[in-house]
Amino acid sequence: MAVDPAMVDAMLGTFRDLLAGARTAGSTGPDVDEMAAALGSMEALSQEMSDVGEFSAKLAGGGYYQRFTDAYTRVMTAAAGGGTPGAPATIPDDETLLARSLQAYEGSIQQLRSMAGQEEAIGVLERLLAIGRSGVSYPVFLRQVDEAGLNEALAGTITPSREVLLDAVERARATGDVAREAQAIATLAARDSLATASPSGSVDPFTFELERFRIASQHAPAIALRDALVQRIPRLLDLVIDWLDAHTSWAAHDDRFIGAGAADTQRRIAMAQECNPGFYAMRAAQFTEAFGPAPWWERPELGQERAAGRIMWSDARVQLALDAIPACVPLASAPADLVSRAEAFGPNAF
Amino acid sequence: MTDGDRLADYRDYYRSRARRYAANPLYPETAAAEQAMADAVDAASSIEDLQATAVELSLAMGHALARDQARARAAVYAATDEAVRAQGPAEVLAGIDAAADAPALASMLSAIEQRTGTAVTVDELTRLWAMSLTTLENVEVWRTAQVPDRWRAELEAFATEALAAERDTWAEVETQARHQAGWTFDPAVARDERHRRLVPVAAQTFERRLAEHGSLVRGEG
Numbered sequence: 001m002a003v004d005p006a007m008v009d010a011m012l013g014t015f016r017d018l019l020a021g022a023r024t025a026g027s028t029g030p031d032v033d034e035m036a037a038a039l040g041s042m043e044a045l046s047q048e049m050s051d052v053g054e055f056s057a058k059l060a061g062g063g064y065y066q067r068f069t070d071a072y073t074r075v076m077t078a079a080a081g082g083g084t085p086g087a088p089a090t091i092p093d094d095e096t097l098l099a100r101s102l103q104a105y106e107g108s109i110q111q112l113r114s115m116a117g118q119e120e121a122i123g124v125l126e127r128l129l130a131i132g133r134s135g136v137s138y139p140v141f142l143r144q145v146d147e148a149g150l151n152e153a154l155a156g157t158i159t160p161s162r163e164v165l166l167d168a169v170e171r172a173r174a175t176g177d178v179a180r181e182a183q184a185i186a187t188l189a190a191r192d193s194l195a196t197a198s199p200s201g202s203v204d205p206f207t208f209e210l211e212r213f214r215i216a217s218q219h220a221p222a223i224a225l226r227d228a229l230v231q232r233i234p235r236l237l238d239l240v241i242d243w244l245d246a247h248t249s250w251a252a253h254d255d256r257f258i259g260a261g262a263a264d265t266q267r268r269i270a271m272a273q274e275c276n277p278g279f280y281a282m283r284a285a286q287f288t289e290a291f292g293p294a295p296w297w298e299r300p301e302l303g304q305e306r307a308a309g310r311i312m313w314s315d316a317r318v319q320l321a322l323d324a325i326p327a328c329v330p331l332a333s334a335p336a337d338l339v340s341r342a343e344a345f346g347p348n349a350f
Numbered sequence: 351m352t353d354g355d356r357l358a359d360y361r362d363y364y365r366s367r368a369r370r371y372a373a374n375p376l377y378p379e380t381a382a383a384e385q386a387m388a389d390a391v392d393a394a395s396s397i398e399d400l401q402a403t404a405v406e407l408s409l410a411m412g413h414a415l416a417r418d419q420a421r422a423r424a425a426v427y428a429a430t431d432e433a434v435r436a437q438g439p440a441e442v443l444a445g446i447d448a449a450a451d452a453p454a455l456a457s458m459l460s461a462i463e464q465r466t467g468t469a470v471t472v473d474e475l476t477r478l479w480a481m482s483l484t485t486l487e488n489v490e491v492w493r494t495a496q497v498p499d500r501w502r503a504e505l506e507a508f509a510t511e512a513l514a515a516e517r518d519t520w521a522e523v524e525t526q527a528r529h530q531a532g533w534t535f536d537p538a539v540a541r542d543e544r545h546r547r548l549v550p551v552a553a554q555t556f557e558r559r560l561a562e563h564g565s566l567v568r569g570e571g
Contacts, residue, residue, distance in 0.1 A: 034453050
């Protein structure tokens with residue numbers, strides 16, 4: 001399944017024209033071959049992908065434009081000198097060199113403007129075009145683009161902006177996910193550090209991606225552990241609460257137990273009464289074996305998940321469950337005093 | 351604009367590039383290659399003079415960049431125990447000198463990237479065994495928890511149904527792996543650090559669940 005050929009023509013047409021123009025002008029050699037190879041990669045990508053948006057993002061973020069235009073720039077630079085084998089007889093002046101280079105970017109920006117989610121890449125291209133149109137010479141244009149970090153920005157539109165990374169920190173913090181928050185903070189710090197060390201303040205995309213990979217690897221175990229704990233802790237808590245509640249007078253009116261009919265409801269209640277202590281004992285043993293001797297209720301993840309609203313039980317309900325744990329042993333019935341406390345909550349309440 | 355002015359502008363440009371790479375410790379060889387280019391531009395007396403060496407120096411810059419990036423990747427993959435990903439930069443470093451021009455270099459890097467990407471994708475199928483952990487825990491609870499006997503049949507039915515679903519899921523994993531001829535799940539690979547660190551359970555639990563995955567899900571033994 002390939003990208004719509006009409007869209008591919010629109011997106012790659014400028015590059016095809018530039019390559020054809022260079023060849024028509026008589027340019028040959030490794031840089032022209034490199035232009036052809038870069039264009040060939042873009043054409044191949046259009047055949048491998050089916051979604052035009054993903055194709056566009058891949059072109060913008062994958063360094064394809066940069067690879068092509070770098071080679072094109074070298075071809076034009078060589079042509080300007082006129083002394084290299086295969087160079088065209090006509091030597092363009094600086095204005096022509098600049099105009100030809102900008103032509104590729106103008107073509108790109110027109111295409112990107114017709115697509116959603118390309119604002120960052122469009123912004124980079126607009127800045128690049130503004131420099132190109134400011135009256136500077138071609139080499140000054142190249143230098144200013146380089147110093148402004150626009151080459152990296154254009155090649156690295158997949159590199160998130162500082163704002164995006166800061167937003168990731170705040171989202172992780174808001175959800176109470178301390179493990180992912182730590183990773184997000186480290187990633188933001190890495191980006192800031194790279195920007196500070198760069199003479200232009202821009203972030204080298206390769207360095208950033210490598211650093212991000214390293215940080216992700218370092219934080220992956222903590223994230224996996226937290227995910228495993230927050231999956232299991234609520235289950236343990238629920239087993240105890242459900243066990244007590246199954247003994248209450250209102251159990252048959254609670255959504256946790258209501259089945260297809262009265263008999264099914266009674267069967268569910270009976271299962272919770274009779275099986276939950278055995279289930280709890282087994283799951284508590286599994287928890288200890290897997291994650292160490294610290295009891296599940298002493299893990300910080302319990303408080304974090306409650307604070308984030310993912311465990312809805314009230315303080316009183318959680319306290320009752322903790323008080324019931326010593327009695328929640330296989331084949332045991334719930335003690336009357338604990339059931340009496342559970343009665344006070346009523347059905348479908350937290 | 352005179353040729354002298356143009357040359358001065360190109361000097362500024364290449365000095366700027368050299369400064370940028372020099373500021374990033376990831377690119378020692380690239381920084382040297384960029385500096386060599388900047389020095390060549392400084393020494394050039396004309397545009398023609400510069401172009402006599404520009405192509406060769408540009409290729410040297412490309413080689414240097416590829417080597418620096420490969421070394422940086424290799425260092426990070428070594429530090430993170432990513433043995434399969436590390437094959438990519440190792441291949442680059444072994445083959446880069448054979449790339450005689452820019453297209454050959456680009457083609458080589460692209461081919462290696464593609465091969466490594468496929469190898470990583472297949473390798474990461476191994477870690478999918480851990481997706482069965484929850485089911486294996488549930489099955490253990492249903493089959494071994496102390497409960498009144500009258501619930502045994504119903505709980506066993508839960509376990510049987512859950513394991514059947516898990517086997518179906520694993521069959522899909524093996525289907526995905528078929529584009530890599532000869533791939534089979536290897537418990538030794540599952541123990542490799544890059545996979546093991548993502549299964550956050552104690553060693554005893556890990557080994558028990560891995561064995562259960564073999565007997566209950568993959569149908570071994």
